[in-house]
Amino acid sequence: MALIKLENLHKRYGTQWAVKDVSIEVKEGTTCVILGPSGSGKSSVLKMINRLIEPDSGRVFYKGKDVKEYNVIKLRREMGYAVQNIGLFPHLTVEENISLLLKEIKWSKQKIKERAEELLILVGLEPKIYLKKYPSQLSGGEAQRVGVARALSADPPVLLMDEPFGALDPITRRKLQDEFARIKSTLRKTTVFVTHDIYEAVILADEIALMKDGELIQKSDPFELWQNPKNEFVMKFLGNEYGFHILSKYTLQSLGKLKECVERNGLPVVNRSFSLKDTLSLMLKYRTKSVVVEEPDKRISLLTFDEILSFVDKKRNLEDRINDARI
Amino acid sequence: MMQEFNLPKFRAVRILRLFIYLLIVYFTSVNVKIFEKILRTAFPDFKNVIYAGTQPSELLIEHLKITFISTSAAIVLGSLLSVIILARYLEPYREIVIDTASFLQTLPSVAIIGLVIPVLGYGSLPVIIALVAYSIMPVTLNIVSGIQSVSGEVIEVARGLGLSETSIYLRIKLPLSFGVIKAAVKNVLVINVAAATLGAIVGAGGLGVPIMAGIHDFNPAYVLQGAIPQAAIALFIEELLG
Ligand SMILES: Nc1ncnc2c1ncn2[C@@H]1O[C@H](COP(=O)(O)OP(=O)(O)O)[C@@H](O)[C@H]1O
Numbered sequence: 159m160a161l162i163k164l165e166n167l168h169k170r171y172g173t174q175w176a177v178k179d180v181s182i183e184v185k186e187g188t189t190c191v192i193l194g195p196s197g198s199g200k201s202s203v204l205k206m207i208n209r210l211i212e213p214d215s216g217r218v219f220y221k222g223k224d225v226k227e228y229n230v231i232k233l234r235r236e237m238g239y240a241v242q243n244i245g246l247f248p249h250l251t252v253e254e255n256i257s258l259l260l261k262e263i264k265w266s267k268q269k270i271k272e273r274a275e276e277l278l279i280l281v282g283l284e285p286k287i288y289l290k291k292y293p294s295q296l297s298g299g300e301a302q303r304v305g306v307a308r309a310l311s312a313d314p315p316v317l318l319m320d321e322p323f324g325a326l327d328p329i330t331r332r333k334l335q336d337e338f339a340r341i342k343s344t345l346r347k348t349t350v351f352v353t354h355d356i357y358e359a360v361i362l363a364d365e366i367a368l369m370k371d372g373e374l375i376q377k378s379d380p381f382e383l384w385q386n387p388k389n390e391f392v393m394k395f396l397g398n399e400y401g402f403h404i405l406s407k408y409t410l411q412s413l414g415k416l417k418e419c420v421e422r423n424g425l426p427v428v429n430r431s432f433s434l435k436d437t438l439s440l441m442l443k444y445r446t447k448s449v450v451v452e453e454p455d456k457r458i459s460l461l462t463f464d465e466i467l468s469f470v471d472k473k474r475n476l477e478d479r480i481n482d483a484r485i
Numbered sequence: 486m487m488q489e490f491n492l493p494k495f496r497a498v499r500i501l502r503l504f505i506y507l508l509i510v511y512f513t514s515v516n517v518k519i520f521e522k523i524l525r526t527a528f529p530d531f532k533n534v535i536y537a538g539t540q541p542s543e544l545l546i547e548h549l550k551i552t553f554i555s556t557s558a559a560i561v562l563g564s565l566l567s568v569i570i571l572a573r574y575l576e577p578y579r580e581i582v583i584d585t586a587s588f589l590q591t592l593p594s595v596a597i598i599g600l601v602i603p604v605l606g607y608g609s610l611p612v613i614i615a616l617v618a619y620s621i622m623p624v625t626l627n628i629v630s631g632i633q634s635v636s637g638e639v640i641e642v643a644r645g646l647g648l649s650e651t652s653i654y655l656r657i658k659l660p661l662s663f664g665v666i667k668a669a670v671k672n673v674l675v676i677n678v679a680a681a682t683l684g685a686i687v688g689a690g691g692l693g694v695p696i697m698a699g700i701h702d703f704n705p706a707y708v709l710q711g712a713i714p715q716a717a718i719a720l721f722i723e724e725l726l727g
């Protein structure tokens with residue numbers, strides 16, 4: 159059953175539709191990324207989930223119950239919320255920012271302190287250094303880490319994130335995206351993540367909901383979106399690089415058993431943690447159609463370009479079959 | 486509450502200034518021996534250079550009492566009023582209330598005293614009421630504008646996190662508008678220090694008494710005796726809360 163269900167949401171400002179007939183379901187433990195150009199209505203959809211804005215029509219369900227039937231404060235406490243840059247309270251230290259909600263729900267001082275430290279470690283900040291700092295003393299990346307920690311403070315089952323890495327420089331952003339992808343997989347929270355960054359969408363999403371001008375254009379998993387874009391807009395918006403983003407999401411782990419070999423034969427050597435994208439890049443760099451994979455047990459096996467091709471092919475057929483089954 | 490990055494050097498200068506203002510008040514209103522000698526040298530033609538009707542320190546205490554009681558009352562009432570003005574269900578009337586308040590503020594405090602004396606008679610109460618009536622508007626308007634100046638996005642995040650409206654008000658809005666509110670309190674205090682002089686007209690005492698007497702007797706020394714500590718108190722407040 160879907161943990162969060164958006165049903166025919168509409169929202170209009172003046173004469174302009176900000177959100178037009180959007181329906182999305184998010185299954186428990188999965189991540190749905192709402193992707194789209196700026197002004198496409200992503201934030202508006204997200205804020206209807208925690209009732210920061212109310213839809214003109216349509217309904218939002220959480221655990222099968224209309225969100226209007228919940229006490230709005232209780233509802234929001236089930237849903238961690240992180241936003242872009244201005245998110246931290248400037249007059250409070252990192253520790254106070256993280257513990258604000260915990261104080262309000264009456265955690266003990268000791269427990270709050272432990273939780274704040276634990277969260278900072280989780281997001282990669284040394285508690286001793288950062289607990290007492292003010293937001294103005296943090297770099298953009300550090301501030302965003304604290305923003306994520308704060309969203310996680312009361313360990314909510316749901317995370318709502320509105321371009322949390324949007325204001326960062328490209329290098330820091332990549333780093334945080336990859337780290338968050340790792341954190342996310344250990345936390346297993348139901349997440350709705352808003353972004354206009356395509357790479358971010360690909361590496362975080364179980365499903366991508368692509369929006370344009372307030373409308374939901376296509377909703378499917380990242381791979382399917384690559385292989386079966388619904389129209390010209392989807393294809394153009396994702397761009398040619400999208401395929402590489404997809405390939406960077408899969409490591410050689412997903413290829414299964416490979417043919418064993420005995421000799422390196424001067425081929426480049428990779429291991430199972432390499433992504434398909436990096437592997438392809440190596441093949442092109444060394445102008446070869448195969449690489450040697452060093453297995454965890456130190457044996458080596460051979461990986462050829464054709465195997466990557468057939469992986470994509472198999473995955474595509476699988477997708478098609480799932481889609482057939484859906485119809 | 487807000488972090489301040491004052492360099493130690495500047496802090497030392499501030500403390501020095503505050504200390505000097507206090508000394509001026511002390512030597513013009515508490516221990517006036519030296520002050521008296523100076524005034525005698527400056528105005529050799531006058532028999533009395535220190536107002537004889539009331540102890541200087543008593544004048545000072547009366548003055549401070551009027552100033553601080555009226556300012557505190559204005560802050561408390563102004564805070565309550567601003568909460569009402571900012572209440573969500575009163576939003577449609579907010580503009581009208583603020584405009585009315587701004588208009589009332591243009592009435593001079595002397596006029597207000599004139600209005601309340603027939604009702605409340607002489608003494609310190611009419612002065613305090615006049616000063617409260619006069620300063621409640623700047624306090625209220627500044628709290629309102631301070632709180633309205635807190636970024637809507639910050640408040641939205643606070644709501645999104647699941648904080649209650651009360652705690653958003655107390656933990657986010659108030660502290661973030663602390664600077665603006667502090668400035669308002671400072672201005673009102675400085676105004677009230679001067680305006681408390683009016684207490685002399687209605688027999689409430691205060692540093693206005695020697696000033697009035699000085700004007701009446703053409704004695705500039707009396708005027709200085711009232712005006713110098715008043716100026717020093719105003720500067721002290723300005724420096725302390727500036
Ligand atoms: N409070 C508002 N008042 C008027 N227009 C708004 C408001 N909020 C959003 N909009 C408009 O609605 C559209 C969608 O906004 P938004 O949901 O913020 O898009 P996104 O998050 O995808 O950038 C935009 O055209 C925006 O200008």
Ligand SMILES: [Mg+2]
Pocket residue numbers: 197200201202320
């Ligand atoms: Mg947005």
